Amino acid sequence: MSMFSLDPAQQAWCARLRALAAERLRPLAEAREPGRVNRPLVAALGELGLLERLFEAGALELCLLRESLAYGCTEAETALALQGLGACPVAQAxxxxxxxxxxxxxxxxxxxxxxALSEPDAGSDAAALTLKAVPKDGGWRLSGEKRWISNAPEADFYTVFAxxxxxxxxxxxxxxxVPADRPGLTGTALEMLSPHPIGALAFDDVPVSGEDVLGERDRGFRVAMNTLNLFRPSVGAFAVGMAQAALDAAIGHTARRRAFGGPLKDLQSVAHQVAExxxxxxxxxxxxxxAAAAYDEGATDVPKRSAMAKLLATETAQYVVDAAVQLHGARALQRGHLLEHLYREVRAPxxxxxxxxxxxTIVAKELYAKELYGEELYAEEPPA
Structure with missing residues (x-):
């Protein structure tokens, strides 16, 4: 990839992924039971080698993978991303x-x-989590609750932060x-705006041992942040894929739809909206x-770049999908329309x-950390 564009091989790979998502994966997604883990879809991602690619990919390739799948089938993209998010700490630590x-x-x-990071009172403030690990019998017992956990309560194992x-x-x-069959671990499904598998987990004296620790004791926050720094730019890629799908739908609709004596695209207000x-x-x-390239290069400012990428991309996708709905009018609000689907999908990221x-907050913290502590200290140990 050059600084500003993909090379021909990358462009061809993305095109193949878009076609694969639309032709092979979308039918599996449409046959799903809302709010449940779509195991046939996850299995297909494995059979097609995309989950293997997920763990072999650098950050940039992960972004291309997620953007391309999101364009053709948001459910397939989400299923793939959740596999990576849940298992990345195992692969890394x-x-x-x-x-x-x-x-x-x-x-x-x-x-x-x-x-499994979020809790009822510790979502974005991950450092405030309260799920307790109490020492017992040479290990610990986990007690508390996790909430808004994707793939819960149907996952086979959980990366749990306590x-x-x-x-x-x-x-x-x-x-x-924590394997899902540990005694004392139970879960319930939650109904959300977009029908993804998501739920709450209850830990009632769940036993864990030193063999279950990922990384080092009391260093789990770094495991979580390393995972999020990798996945935040690719959340942005997911958002870009949805934005591009909405943009293409808007271009096609305004080129064909006639009103006020001509196609909508001939109205300056419409053309300028699409250009924006x-x-x-x-x-x-x-x-x-x-941001992905910075991660792959081992840059010191990855947290800042990752946060910027997720921030801009998710806010942009919300704007683009909403604008596309407005340009389509009432038809875009009908159940089953692409934009009705994207409108529900785009809010959560x-x-x-x-x-x-x-x-x-992360961007501001990073900017001021470099100012207050100096370039050399910042490069040695950038803040989480």
Whole structure:
């Protein structure tokens, strides 16, 4: 990839992914039961090698994968991303035994993973989580609740973040790999605006041991942030894919739809609106690619770039989808219309993996950290 465009091989790969999403994966998505894990869809992602590619890809390739799938089938994109989000901590921080036990199934699409960070009173403020890990019998017992966990309560295992040291904030959190069949672990499904599998988990004295720790004790917050720094630009890519789908729908509709004596595109107000939608979409895409490239290059300012990319891309997608609905009129609000679907899908990314306001806070924190502590110290240990 050049600084500002994809090379021919990347463009061809993205085109193949779009076609695959529309032709092979969308029918599986449409046959789903709303609010449930679509295991046939997850299995298809495995059979097609996309889950394997997910774990082999760098950040830029992950963004291209998510953007292309989102354009053709948002459900397939989400299923793939949730596998990565739930299993990435195992791939990055797990022991050899943990990786050998769980990752082959995730790659094949036969094991469903979940990332269990959010709580009723600790969503975007992840350092405030209260799920307790109380020492017992040489290990710990987990007690508390997680909420708004994608793939819960149907996942096969969960990456769970729990407090092992009271009063230590982010430095007192440990990451655990918790199989779904552990005694004391139960869950309930939640009905959300968009019918994705999402639920709450209750931990009633759930046993975990040192063999279940991901990384180091009290260093789980870093495991979570490393995962989010990788996935935040690709959340932006997901948003860009939806924005592009909405933009293309708007271009096609306004070119064909006649009103006031001619096609809508001949109205300056309409043409300027479409131009604005296209400009914002391309700006968001470039910022996402830049953030992903920075991650792949090991840049020190990845948290800032990742936050910027998610911030701009998700806000842009909301704007573009809403504008496309407005240009289509009432037909876009009819159940089953592409834009009705995108309108429900586009809202959540502005909240999950750090809400828009949190991304602005991260960007500001990063900017002032470099100013206050100097370039050299910042490069050695940028803030989480």
């Amino acid at each position: 797990g022991t050899a035994a943990q990786r050998e036990r769980w990752l082959p199934g995730v790659r094949a699409g036969s094991a469903v993973a979940a990332f 407090r092992t040291t009271e009063g230590a904030g982010a430095r007192g959190v440990t990451a655990f790999l 939608m296209a400009t914002r979409t391309e700006a968001a895409r470039l910022l996402v690619y830049a 502005r909240i999950y993996e750090g809400a828009t306001e949190v991304q602005r």
